[in-house]
Amino acid sequence: MNNITLIKPDWEKFESFLDFISDLIKEINESHKSAAISVAVFCHDVKACHDLRKNRKSLGKFIKSITKDFPNFSEKKQVALELLLYNTLNDLKKIIPTIESELKDNTIFIGFRLFLIRELKRTLHIFSRAQHKMSQQIYKDNSEEILGNPELYNKLVNTWADVDDY
């Protein structure tokens, strides 16, 4: 892989994965309205569960391979890639509670509900771990140095002395 644009198209796997989950939830909710027994809903979607798990696993392998190659990328590409993961992780952190709250519907078969939540958590973990590894390679944590150095600390205080907190 020579540049970031080669990576981006494969990223659609993840977007389709999330769409897949959202569509699945909608489908289950709708189909359940007409179904008498929730177990029937679960049985009906066994193939979907397999697909979901397969997608998550292939996503995990894909991210792992990028993480492995990461030190060989150029600085520009490393920053772009880490930023992409960082933003995706932030999006996931916003999306997951929403999906979880939708899954709290008691009419959804509990086994299926737990399966989806587990898959979501695992997806979050994949991104979280990869982003953390990449971030450590690019950015240095200066917080302790600032707090331990009065000169730096005062310079920081003076920089923002007359403005509001964020």
Next chain:
Amino acid sequence: MIKLYRGDVIEVYYIDSKKGLKKRPVIVFQNPPKKSIDTISVYCTSQNDGDDDNVIFIESDSEEGRNMGLTKDTYIRPLIIRPIDSKFFVRKIGKCSLMQEIQKIVDRRMAS
């Protein structure tokens, strides 16, 4: 220290009056030619001081807000420009596409 470009949105440390060391976004206005010189950055805040003519408001849920990696609705204040020591740099969080608007506000103030 990674290379920064005009328009990059970066997170930097600041001292919160109550909670100590915290992070805030700033926009790179001019990157130094040498590493020893501070990066010139534009101040961003979530608080409105009423000067609507000289600020740019960005909602965190808007496309621009997402591109900039903002977590709160934010006011960009091009009239408050600060040099930032590279040691206060935390990470890059996004890219700002409003540099022309920021430049216009700065130019307007310079001309008056």
